[in-house]
Amino acid sequence: MKEMSQYGMGTWNACFHCGNCTAVCSLTEEGILFPRKEIRALQMGLEDKLATSVEPWLCYYCGDCTETCPRDANPGELMMSVRRWLTAKYDWTGLAGLFYKSLSALIIAFVLVAIGIVAMGFVKDFNSEAVMYFGHILEFYLILTVFTIILIPNILRMFYFTVIKAKVNAPFGSYIAAIGNLITHMFTQVKTLKCDKQTVRWLEHFLLVMGYLGLLVITVFLDWFGTENQIIIYMGYITGGLVFVFTFLLMISRLSKARELNKYSQPTDWFFIIWLFLMGFTAFLVRLFIDIDLLNDHFWIYMVHLIVVSQWGMLLVPFGKWTHFLYRSFAVSFANLKKAALIKKLATAA
Numbered sequence: 593m594k595e596m597s598q599y600g601m602g603t604w605n606a607c608f609h610c611g612n613c614t615a616v617c618s619l620t621e622e623g624i625l626f627p628r629k630e631i632r633a634l635q636m637g638l639e640d641k642l643a644t645s646v647e648p649w650l651c652y653y654c655g656d657c658t659e660t661c662p663r664d665a666n667p668g669e670l671m672m673s674v675r676r677w678l679t680a681k682y683d684w685t686g687l688a689g690l691f692y693k694s695l696s697a698l699i700i701a702f703v704l705v706a707i708g709i710v711a712m713g714f715v716k717d718f719n720s721e722a723v724m725y726f727g728h729i730l731e732f733y734l735i736l737t738v739f740t741i742i743l744i745p746n747i748l749r750m751f752y753f754t755v756i757k758a759k760v761n762a763p764f765g766s767y768i769a770a771i772g773n774l775i776t777h778m779f780t781q782v783k784t785l786k787c788d789k790q791t792v793r794w795l796e797h798f799l800l801v802m803g804y805l806g807l808l809v810i811t812v813f814l815d816w817f818g819t820e821n822q823i824i825i826y827m828g829y830i831t832g833g834l835v836f837v838f839t840f841l842l843m844i845s846r847l848s849k850a851r852e853l854n855k856y857s858q859p860t861d862w863f864f865i866i867w868l869f870l871m872g873f874t875a876f877l878v879r880l881f882i883d884i885d886l887l888n889d890h891f892w893i894y895m896v897h898l899i900v901v902s903q904w905g906m907l908l909v910p911f912g913k914w915t916h917f918l919y920r921s922f923a924v925s926f927a928n929l930k931k932a933a934l935i936k937k938l939a940t941a942a
């Protein structure tokens with residue numbers, strides 16, 4: 593519990609196990625119970641039980657449980673803290689845990705990345721053509737490296753913990769079905785709609801994800817800053833606009849604390865939203881400055897954009913909240929394996 597408190601809330605002991613949170617949760621089901629079970633595991637210090645559990649990822653943080661908890665234990669935020677801890681648990685580099693627990697380490701890493709990008713610009717005499725060519729290549733190799741060296745091994749570790757170590761003995765056919773679940777949930781997060789009054793939140797999130805993925809494809813693979821193709825240019829403006837408009841709304845929502853899920857923020861939550869906003873906004877400005885022929889006189893805007901993108905790609909994507917996008921999607925598939933294994937076990941017993 594002491595370690596877990598460094599990942600968010602430390603109100604575990606307030607829970608007296610009335611079970612109200614599990615009863616009101618629209619996403620919990622037979623064989624997949626949360627959040628009371630995870631809180632119990634925490635109180636008992638059952639680290640292995642938590643590490644091998646997919647349930648924390650199946651919580652979409654609607655906040656219903658927190659609103660009805662008679663002990664103000666804030667089970668919704670406790671589940672969020674467990675997810676942060678699990679992110680650190682899966683990460684083989686240990687950097688996710690370090691950045692969650694130490695804000696100064698994260699800030700130092702941000703500063704080092706910024707210094708590296710400015711130094712690269714200096715070496716290239718801040719020549720716009722040379723720096724932008726470098727930036728484009730950097731983005732491409734950054735995606736490749738982060739996925740192959742960090743994210744794929746971490747997903748394999750998650751599979752090891754939640755399926756192999758948890759002794760989930762699912763039939764082979766359920767693995768094929770799990771791939772379909774993975775793709776559907778990764779892009780739609782459709783389970784959110786099972787929670788009450790979450791349609792607007794789901795739509796905002798869906799448009800933001802589509803904007804983010806669209807911007808990624810358009811800038812990295814379709815060379816938005818270098819293309820003359822009008823369709824790609826307009827698509828870039830639309831996706832960049834979606835990203836900064838919806839992240840701006842998210843910032844307002846977090847500041848106003850109007851929704852249950854926005855009442856408690858860890859520094860990494862703020863980094864995630866602000867950097868996503870900056871990425872969309874600076875990308876939008878860079879292309880606008882190219883189109884009105886101002887970029888050479890205001891090249892600093894591209895340097896800012898490249899610093900933000902590099903910090904995002906090197907730090908926030910592999911070690912921060914971005915990973916929830918992947919882990920949650922895989923968790924839905926792994927949970928389906930768990931359900932299939934349970935059905936198989938019951939059928940064998942009968």
Ligand code: SF4
Pocket residue numbers: 606607608609610611612613614628631657660661662663664665666667
């Ligand atoms: S977190 Fe609150 S609602 Fe859930 S079991 Fe504990 S006391 Fe009850």
Ligand code: SF4
Pocket residue numbers: 613616617618619620626627650651652653654655656657658667668671787
């Ligand atoms: S926040 Fe919502 S989805 Fe998560 S455990 Fe509570 S009621 Fe369930």
